[in-house]
Amino acid sequence: MSAQPAATSPAPATPQALIDSLKDLLGERLSTSAAVREQHGKDLTFHQGFPPDAVAFARSTEEVQAIVQLCASHKTPIVPFGTGTSLEGHIAALKGGVCIDLSQMNAVLEVNSNDLDCRVQAGVTRKQLNEYLRDTGLFFPIDPGADASLGGMTATRASGTNAVRYGTMRENVLGLTVVTADGRVIKTGGRARKSAAGYDLTRLFVGSEGTLGVITEIQLKLYGIPEAISAAVCSFDTLEGAVNTVILTIQSGIPVARIELLDEVQMGAVNRYAKLDYPDKPTLFFEFHGSKAGVEEQSESVAAIASEYGGSNFAWTTQQEERSRLWQARHDAFWACKGLKPGAEGWATDVCVPISRLAECILETKKDIAASNLLAPIVGHVGDGNFHLTYLIDPKDPDELKRAGAHNDRMVMRAIAMGGTCTGEHGIGYGKIPFLQAEHGEAVSLMRTIKQALDPDNIMNPGKVLPA
Amino acid sequence: MSAQPAATSPAPATPQALIDSLKDLLGERLSTSAAVREQHGKDLTFHQGFPPDAVAFARSTEEVQAIVQLCASHKTPIVPFGTGTSLEGHIAALKGGVCIDLSQMNAVLEVNSNDLDCRVQAGVTRKQLNEYLRDTGLFFPIDPGADASLGGMTATRASGTNAVRYGTMRENVLGLTVVTADGRVIKTGGRARKSAAGYDLTRLFVGSEGTLGVITEIQLKLYGIPEAISAAVCSFDTLEGAVNTVILTIQSGIPVARIELLDEVQMGAVNRYAKLDYPDKPTLFFEFHGSKAGVEEQSESVAAIASEYGGSNFAWTTQQEERSRLWQARHDAFWACKGLKPGAEGWATDVCVPISRLAECILETKKDIAASNLLAPIVGHVGDGNFHLTYLIDPKDPDELKRAGAHNDRMVMRAIAMGGTCTGEHGIGYGKIPFLQAEHGEAVSLMRTIKQALDPDNIMNPGKVLPA
Known part of the structure; x- marks a missing residue:
């Protein structure tokens, strides 16, 4: 059931009057060219693409607000777009309408080193942010693989390899600026590390996939770059041995930064693609962050656990070059597969x-x-x-x-x-809508109530998360 | 403005027909005695108490559901009650109505050691849970001081001394069972450590203070008890020195488990109350969790930072007895003040x-x-x-x-x-309502929209979080 688009009704045309108004507002930054529209309606996967009727390239929260207000006045659908690297058809314009491309909103607005936080526009990508932070000794750890925009990562509640230690976007967003479906600008959360003041609107928008509003700015937690980093690889004869190693590592409270499993098929693909010579067996990749003594201790503790479960050739290194090569191989898994x-x-x-x-x-x-x-x-x-x-x-x-x-x-x-x-x-997206009810049961009706309350005309990315 | 109750209108009487129905349902577990009502309308602080008209002692989610359905049919207010240890008038029955006391829902329903999670009824207190976990090698870290119920801690987004390392209730609740204002039972979240499936209803209820529904069960993260724990105390001549020590400690990524500041007035009070002989100066209390070598390294790193900022007499210990004495002193701060x-x-x-x-x-x-x-x-x-x-x-x-x-x-x-x-x-609660708008501005209108959508008759703890 997941492979079918949730909606295939012909998209109602976006009214010409709206296109004209958007042209007045944005000039060349409003595109209706087929190529631009196609590119904005199709994500990285096989899911069928649905091009929007127009693509609006916004440069500020105020512009997003103006675009949303115009679309709202015509009840025309809006699909927010970051880098188009989502995987469940999130950006498909199932009902046509206007795609708001936020990639030109790519300014890092502030970095507060003492507070370990920063504020970025939604179009800043995670690699761009880490490049920007390079001289500060800080970094942003969430790494879903693709160089996604931080707005998109927030909207999809992204996580990735580092989540086991640093959490997901859910734990790392302090606050947001959001344009609501009726075109208001609200700020959620704040810069305090914790707050018990009112409903957690930040977490409501994190993972809402553009269906409740357009995220335009994000306040993020940052972390000090660890004094030492080590990486390790270990092969297992059985998948159970690898998984049991993981369970005991987590239970022991070893603060592992990354712990990734590749099955023998994936490992074979990676070996071929990245020209590595690890055995084609179930394999764990580890990364440890901490002090020099700390990463040594962590590496040795995990090595002991792995050997208990039949792990062999546990090799760890703190060499930057070797670590990079190893993790590049992991990151290339998708291409290695292909x-x-x-x-x-x-x-x-x-x-x-x-x-x-x-x-x-x-x-x-x-x-x-x-x-x-x-x-x-x-x-x-x-x-x-x-x-x-x-x-x-x-x-x-x-x-x-x-x-x-x-x-x-x-x-x-x-x-x-x-x-x-x-x-x-x-x-x-739309790819997994059929499973939401199976997972959440009656709670889906509450999601629907919230959606209806915040977006009564269903213009915000319709057909995603909840059936259209 | 914060010292005044937000609503002082005379409470409408709860209809006798509702009281009768609740008596039929609960028998002796429905109380209208003055003493029980008074005790359920007043929290730990000076905030004026407002007794409910009746107190219903529930023993199951189904009973809570039946109580809510009865109250909803009469549009009678409902105030959920755990241990009454909240601090901003959360449990005051400003509009009268029925208090649902969840303290008899005190069963630990399951502990999944391999997954580091558990499920509890809302009336289980944090000390009770940790007592229950004693032989498992696991613990639940969130510690707001009072032996609060986990339902109440969830509803108020509690945190406390350990939050710097383990997060708050926001980060430690995996899922909930909630009775909604219209008397449905929903389950939010799940046992997976992370999920990108739908709106984060769990985080919406965490911190909602009983205004969106009654939390009856909670799925919680657990942690392995660290191999070693050390505690330290350090005095400073100036408050700035103490705070700068904190900033550099956090920036350095030292995974301190607790870092508490007492000013010279509070320290004097604690010295007298707990018969300690620390200097009456700004003082930091630390706790470190990790391996034996790890806590030693952390303690020494922090000692070096503290001495850079004028800290003196940095003393650390791993002795259980000494650690307990020290942290008991910290926990007694409120009584020491008095x-x-x-x-x-x-x-x-x-x-x-x-x-x-x-x-x-x-x-x-x-x-x-x-x-x-x-x-x-x-x-x-x-x-x-x-x-x-x-x-x-x-x-x-x-x-x-x-x-x-x-x-x-x-x-x-x-x-x-x-x-x-x-x-x-x-x-x-009601004590800080006047500040919500100052902090969140226009976002408060979204909170109100959500409240109206989920509780259109405003029966769930009216007059809390948002003005009545």
Whole structure:
């Protein structure tokens, strides 16, 4: 059920009067060219794209406000756009309307070193921010792989490899500037590290996927760059051995910064793609942050745990170059996958389960991959119980796509039955709407009540998170 | 403005028909006795109490649901009650109605050691949970001082001394069971460590102070008890020296578990009360969690930072007995305060600011205390920028109460002007409603929209968080 778009009704045309008003406001920064529209309606995955009727390139919160007010007066749909790297069809303009591209809102507005926080416009990307911070000794840790915009990462509640130590966007956003569906500008949260003052609107907008408002500025937590960083790789004969290593590491309170699992298929792909010579076996990648003595202690503690569970060749290094090479390989997993089946399209999906069920969930999923005659390497942010797989699908084989969809359905329902979630970090978009009810039951009606209260005309990214 | 109740209109009587129905449902567990009602309408502070018309002692989510459905059918207000240890008049039945006492819902429902989580009924207190966990090697770290119920801690977004390392209730609640204002039972969140599936209803209810629904069950994160714990105390000649030590400690990424500041007035009170002989000077209390080598390294790093800023007599210990004595002294701060002025009532208030403004905020606040001729010791969870003061007020001196109220107003507005919040952890209740708008501006209208959508008849703890 996940492979079908949630809405395929013909998009109502955006009224010419609105286009004209937007042209007056933005000049050349309002585009209706086919190429620009196509590019703004299609994300990184196989999900069908739906181009918006126009793309508005905003440069300030005030411009976003003006655009939203114009669209609201015509009840025309609005789709916010950062870098287009989302994975569940978040940016597809299912009902047409106006895409607001925030990539030109790319200013770092302030960095408060003493307070370990900063304020950025929504279009700043995570790499741009870390580049900007380079001389401050600070960094922003959340790393979903793609060089996504921080607005998009906020809107999708992104996380990634570092989440096991630093949390997700949920934990790292202090406050927001948001343009509401009726065109007001509100500020949520603040610069205090904690607050018990009123409803947590910040967390309501984090993960709302543009369906409740347009995020234009974000106040973020920052962290001191650790004195020392070490990385390690360890191979296991069995997936259970790897997962048990993870469980005991987390239980022992070892503050591991990253702990990633690659199954033997994914490891084989990475070995080939990145020209590495690790065994083609279930493999854990680790990163440790701390003092010099601290990372040494962490590395040795984890090495001891791994060897207890059949881990071999545990090798750790603090060398920057070697660490980078290793993590680059991990980051290239998606492209490495595609190398396994030239010409194939990759369909990435993710689930997250309580860690005690992780081995069982992955093993059943792998069995089902084989039974479904699919190729789908697995990689996981296993410290959180989150894993991904990428179906490699021949675009000319509709049956393969169908089998992948059915497999995805079963995997998601399995994860939910194990107390998990239909998506740990990719979000709902339109690809996973059918699973929201299965996961949250009656609570979905409360989500709908909130959506209706904040966006009564359903103009904010309609057809995402909740059915249109 | 903060010292006045937000609503003093005479409470409409709860209809006898409702009382009768509740009696049928609960028998002896529905009380209308004056003593029980008084006790349920007054929290720990000087805020005026407002007794409910009846108190319903619930034993299950289903009973809470039945009570809410009955109250909803009469549009009668509902006030959820845990242990009554809140500090801003949260439990005052401003509009009369029915108090739902959840203290008999005190079962720990499950502990998942491998997943580091548990599920409790709302009436379980934090000490009860930790007692229950004693043999598991796990603990729940959030510690607001009082032995509050976990339902109440969730509803008020509580934090306390450990928050600098472990976060607040915001970060430690995985999911909830909630009875909505219209009497439905919903489950929010889940057992997965992270999820990008839908709106974050969990965070919406955390800190909603009973105004959006009644929390009946909570899924909580747990942590492994650290291998080693050390505690330290250090005196400073100046408050700036102490605060600068905190800033550099946090910036250096030292994962301190607790870092508490007591000003010289509070330290004097604690010395007298707990028969300690530390200097009556600004003092930092620390706690470090980690491996044996780790806590040693942390202690030494912080000692070096403290000495750079004029700290003296930095003493650290891993001895359980000494640590307990030290932290008991910190926990007794409120009572120690009261010992400074026998017969006085204590009015506790708190604010939270970006840490770079903390010294300035505390110093201006202290100057203002002196100028206002008040006695008000200060203690702070300074790693978060959060500090508290307790006005010691002669109940027979209305002018003193007035001066305290005016001082509190200025302190809160000062904190907000510095980018901070009107309350770091005590919550809004009715005592801090006047400041919500000053802090959040237009965003308050969104909070109101959400409140109206989820509780259109305003029966859920009316007059709290938002004006009645």
